Amino acid sequence: MAAATDGLRSPAGPLIGRSVPRLDGFHKATGRFAYGTDVVVAGMLHGRVARSPYPHARIRAIDTSAALATPGVVAVVTGRDLPERRFGALVKDETVLAVDVVRYVGQPVAAVAALAVEAAIEAAARIAVEYDPLPAVDTPEAALRAGAPLVHEAWTTYVAHPQLIRAGNVCGAATIAKGDPSRGLADADHVFEDVFTTEPVHQAYLEPRVAIAAWEPPGVLTVHSNTQLPFEAQTVLADLLGIPPGRVRVITTGIGGAFGGKLRVGVEHIAAVLAQRVGRPVRIVLTMAEEFAAAYPRHAMRITLRTGVRRDGTIVAKEAHALLDAGAFGGSSPGLPSVATLVLAGPYRIPHLSIEATSVYTHKQNFGSYRAPTGPQCAFAVESQMDMIARRLRLDPLEFRLRNIVRDGDEGPSGQVFGKVSLEAALRKAAAAIGWGHRRQPHHGKGLACSWWTTTGGPSAVYARLHADGTATLATGCAEIGTGALTAVAQIFADDLGLPVENVTLISADTLATPYDHGAQGSRSTFAVGNAARAAAADIRRQVLGLAAEVLEARVSDLGLRDGRVYVRGTPSRQVELGDVVRLAMQRHGGLVSSGTFVAPATPYKTDCVSGHFYPAFHAPSFHAHAAEVVVDPETGTVRALRYVVAQDVGKAINPRLIEGQIEGGVVQGLGQALRERIAYQGAYPLVHNFSDYALPRCGDVPQITSILIEEPSDSGPHGARGVGEPPIITPPAAIANAVHDAVGARVTDLPLSPERVLRAMRGRLEGAA
Amino acid sequence: MLPRTRRVRVALDVNGRRHVLQIPPHHTLLDLLRAHLGLLGTKESCGEGVCGACTVLLDGRPINACVMLGASAHGRSVTTVEGLSQDGTLHPLQLAFVECGAIQCGYCTPGMLLSAKALLDVCPAPSDEQIRQSLSGNLCRCTGFVKIIDAVRLAARRLAAGSG
Numbered sequence: 033m034a035a036a037t038d039g040l041r042s043p044a045g046p047l048i049g050r051s052v053p054r055l056d057g058f059h060k061a062t063g064r065f066a067y068g069t070d071v072v073v074a075g076m077l078h079g080r081v082a083r084s085p086y087p088h089a090r091i092r093a094i095d096t097s098a099a100l101a102t103p104g105v106v107a108v109v110t111g112r113d114l115p116e117r118r119f120g121a122l123v124k125d126e127t128v129l130a131v132d133v134v135r136y137v138g139q140p141v142a143a144v145a146a147l148a149v150e151a152a153i154e155a156a157a158r159i160a161v162e163y164d165p166l167p168a169v170d171t172p173e174a175a176l177r178a179g180a181p182l183v184h185e186a187w188t189t190y191v192a193h194p195q196l197i198r199a200g201n202v203c204g205a206a207t208i209a210k211g212d213p214s215r216g217l218a219d220a221d222h223v224f225e226d227v228f229t230t231e232p233v234h235q236a237y238l239e240p241r242v243a244i245a246a247w248e249p250p251g252v253l254t255v256h257s258n259t260q261l262p263f264e265a266q267t268v269l270a271d272l273l274g275i276p277p278g279r280v281r282v283i284t285t286g287i288g289g290a291f292g293g294k295l296r297v298g299v300e301h302i303a304a305v306l307a308q309r310v311g312r313p314v315r316i317v318l319t320m321a322e323e324f325a326a327a328y329p330r331h332a333m334r335i336t337l338r339t340g341v342r343r344d345g346t347i348v349a350k351e352a353h354a355l356l357d358a359g360a361f362g363g364s365s366p367g368l369p370s371v372a373t374l375v376l377a378g379p380y381r382i383p384h385l386s387i388e389a390t391s392v393y394t395h396k397q398n399f400g401s402y403r404a405p406t407g408p409q410c411a412f413a414v415e416s417q418m419d420m421i422a423r424r425l426r427l428d429p430l431e432f433r434l435r436n437i438v439r440d441g442d443e444g445p446s447g448q449v450f451g452k453v454s455l456e457a458a459l460r461k462a463a464a465a466i467g468w469g470h471r472r473q474p475h476h477g478k479g480l481a482c483s484w485w486t487t488t489g490g491p492s493a494v495y496a497r498l499h500a501d502g503t504a505t506l507a508t509g510c511a512e513i514g515t516g517a518l519t520a521v522a523q524i525f526a527d528d529l530g531l532p533v534e535n536v537t538l539i540s541a542d543t544l545a546t547p548y549d550h551g552a553q554g555s556r557s558t559f560a561v562g563n564a565a566r567a568a569a570a571d572i573r574r575q576v577l578g579l580a581a582e583v584l585e586a587r588v589s590d591l592g593l594r595d596g597r598v599y600v601r602g603t604p605s606r607q608v609e610l611g612d613v614v615r616l617a618m619q620r621h622g623g624l625v626s627s628g629t630f631v632a633p634a635t636p637y638k639t640d641c642v643s644g645h646f647y648p649a650f651h652a653p654s655f656h657a658h659a660a661e662v663v664v665d666p667e668t669g670t671v672r673a674l675r676y677v678v679a680q681d682v683g684k685a686i687n688p689r690l691i692e693g694q695i696e697g698g699v700v701q702g703l704g705q706a707l708r709e710r711i712a713y714q715g716a717y718p719l720v721h722n723f724s725d726y727a728l729p730r731c732g733d734v735p736q737i738t739s740i741l742i743e744e745p746s747d748s749g750p751h752g753a754r755g756v757g758e759p760p761i762i763t764p765p766a767a768i769a770n771a772v773h774d775a776v777g778a779r780v781t782d783l784p785l786s787p788e789r790v791l792r793a794m795r796g797r798l799e800g801a802a
Numbered sequence: 803m804l805p806r807t808r809r810v811r812v813a814l815d816v817n818g819r820r821h822v823l824q825i826p827p828h829h830t831l832l833d834l835l836r837a838h839l840g841l842l843g844t845k846e847s848c849g850e851g852v853c854g855a856c857t858v859l860l861d862g863r864p865i866n867a868c869v870m871l872g873a874s875a876h877g878r879s880v881t882t883v884e885g886l887s888q889d890g891t892l893h894p895l896q897l898a899f900v901e902c903g904a905i906q907c908g909y910c911t912p913g914m915l916l917s918a919k920a921l922l923d924v925c926p927a928p929s930d931e932q933i934r935q936s937l938s939g940n941l942c943r944c945t946g947f948v949k950i951i952d953a954v955r956l957a958a959r960r961l962a963a964g965s966g
Contacts, residue, residue, distance in 0.1 A: 320850075
């Protein structure tokens with residue numbers, strides 16, 4: 033199909049800052065791209081999971097005889113059949129299948145492998161489990177009450193990270209303490225206390241999680257899965273199965289959406305134990321009902337803020353208390369209070385801080401790392417309160433923010449020192465683009481909000497190889513989760529070598545074939561893999577120029593690389609094809625290969641002002657301001673977003689169109705959480721089973737979105753790039769809540785801003801006025 | 803051994819080719835395409851007709867293949883994403899989706915393309931509102947839809963200009 037792709041070729045020349053089409057676009061547009069749901073392995077069986085119907089119950093007995101008698105069933109496995117090994121990122125508190133006790137609706141209790149999907153479904157339904165239901169705790173507040181049932185009675189016996197703060201149902205806690213907050217609050221002219229709550233929301237990736245596990249000679253467990261973190265899956269599987277990690281090959285398939293929902297092991301371990309049991313490959317594809325009941329959605333949070341402000345609008349002190357509903361297992365939750373405290377401090381100069389966030393076990397599914405975990409909840413609280421304070425003090429919300437934001441050289445909440453801070457520019461640009469301060473129509477309103485976020489560090493390594501046809505292969509352990517980050521990496525690599533970007537073939541995310549990578553998470557892929565790719569390109573470029581210098585009888589310093597050729601500067605007719613250099617290298621020493629590594633430099637912070645932190649500082653931080661215009665229907669309370677502006681410091685826009693795509697997608701996900709999305713629960717029982725119960729934004733709901741890219745280079749990113757993927761989702765709930773208040777004078781402090789909440793707030797305002 | 807299930811005969815056109823199949827009566831049109839014809843471009847997500855990932859054209863009209871029995875497609879004509887490009891040339895919608903950045907993870911893309919084609923087939927110069935309405939049955943979690951709307955607009959313009 034060479035002719036077909038001609039339109040997709042990029043012109044020659046520098047690639048940085050160019051919106052080249054994504055490298056996998058052609059295959060995705062033609063239906064040829066293989067996702068997890070498309071992968072099959074010869075001879076595979078089909079797995080199915082039987083799950084708990086109770087939030088908390090003792091398993092009295094499991095009778096698998098009817099399941100085993102189902103035609104086509106090969107094996108049934110229960111928790112008691114497996115060695116008792118636990119997994120978990122910071123605390124190992126979870127078994128593959130429940131043993132004796134179930135702790136949430138949807139917890140895996142048993143699994144079957146059968147010749148056909150239908151037989152597996154039928155057999156799983158025939159597993160007879162006798163339960164004694166036990167009292168369940170359905171909120172962090174309930175779980176912290178004296179005498180509340182412990183979600184894990186044996187929590188003290190679990191292996192946990194030594195710095196992790198745990199106690200009973202508390203599975204993680206972090207604090208920031210700076211200055212003297214009580215004195216700060218006492219000295220303030222006004223102290224404002226407000227409480228905010230959010231409900232759980234789901235990543236709602238369209239492709240469910242899938243794994244195919246196969247034991248292959250010589251004793252290698254190969255797992256194809258749509259995981260974001262193959263190397264974490266490798267470690268967890270090796271641990272659970274008692275085999276060396278070098279014998280676990282996890283290969284990430286194409287991924288149909290992830291957004292943090294496919295970080296932690298979710299189905300791979302069950303497929304692997306079934307495959308081990310039956311000695312054949314086993315494939316499990318989860319149903320959407322399983323995805324809504326037993327995944328890693330965003331935490332519900334309850335946040336209390338006390339902020340002390342001087343009469344002139346200067347913030348002097350802040351106290352914040354936040355509770356995260358962790359669900360029944362740790363997963364990502366123990367590490368996230370740390371992140372929450374940094375967002376709760378906000379991008380503001382505040383001399384006195386006392387901030388604490390706590391993850392608490394409940395009898396619900398394991399809430400986890402949805403894109404910018406804790407960001408939207410904390411920013412909703414902080415930025416709603418900023419607006420509330422501004423209006424109470426009769427200050428303009430923009431001016432109030434500008435008076436308090438951090439600036440160049442300021443210190444962050446944990447003592448990190450900022451370089452250039454582009455927040456004022458972001459706020460002013462967003463405000464200007466939305467027409468801040470201009471007269472508005474009835475029931476129309478405008479809202480502003482701003483925040484900050486990290487570019488997650490962690491190591492990356494790549495292998496590079498040049499081929500005799502002048503093309504290159506770049507092997508990275510990082511998966512392409514849909515953002516296009518690996519296209520940006522290919523641009524960075526190709527640019528350094530003077531190659532057309534289409535000449536770079538990416539091999540990704542295979543734990544035995546590609547080098548280690550911290551993974552596609554935390555807005556880090558372009559940043560970290562891009563840096564590793566630059567190192568590999570520099571090495572291979574040195575080799576190329578050394579050989580070309582011999583061929584061209586020129587000095588290395590006089591040589592340049594462009595369009596797949598090495599040429600002598602000043603005499604471009606003296607040139608050699610890259611492929612010829614590669615062939616020479618193959619004869620001499622087996623070819624042109626290199627590797628490159630990158631480890632993000634540690635960001636210094638003040639160790640004495642934080643406790644329980646796993647992310648004590650935000651690396652290569654990005655600052656962003658959002659502005660929204662909404663219209664509220666006064667009869668129904670329905671909010672419609674009309675226009676939306678994002679001004680975000682991206683450091684350097686390697687591929688502006690890909691970045692716009694991240695911004696637009698993040699904003700619309702954020703609008704979903706702002707206005708409609710929630711995983712409804714009745715007590716500890718989830719009420720959402722599919723997209724029909726979960727109000728995702730659709731094409732007709734989307735406002736006009738304007739992306740303003742600010743380029744203030746970071747110290748450590750490739751060409752100065754900063755992480756861009758997560759920030760856009762952080763600020764929309766706050767911007768929308770502020771716009772709704774501007775429109776109808778009603779303040780909603782609970783997400784989502786459903787029509788009934790907006791109406792209730794409007795009525796409360798009228799009653800209050802009467 | 804599995805018990806032998808009853809099979810039904812289905813004769814249909816898929817992307818202009820005639821197929822005669824024996825399929826289990828409970829298999830959906832999506833099963834027919836993926837499991838019996840090996841056409842993996844059509845995706846399954848919700849499995850209950852609300853997300854649009856499995857959208858195909860049935861006699862030119864967009865339908866959710868996951869909630870239609872394969873046997874019901876007897877005598878009908880089906881277009882899937884594999885039928886969009888002709889002789890190795892991308893359909894203008896496909897090209898515009900790639901160029902405009904309308905694809906991220908791409909899982910919704912096949913269904914989105916077919917919903918868009920159904921629109922342009924009957925309405926060659928759609929307004930933005932018509933584009934939004936026509937694509938409202940197709941969920942996309944990655945893009946926020948902005949660039950998808952851009953791509954449909956661009957493809958419509960190119961088709962109208964006859965440049966492909």
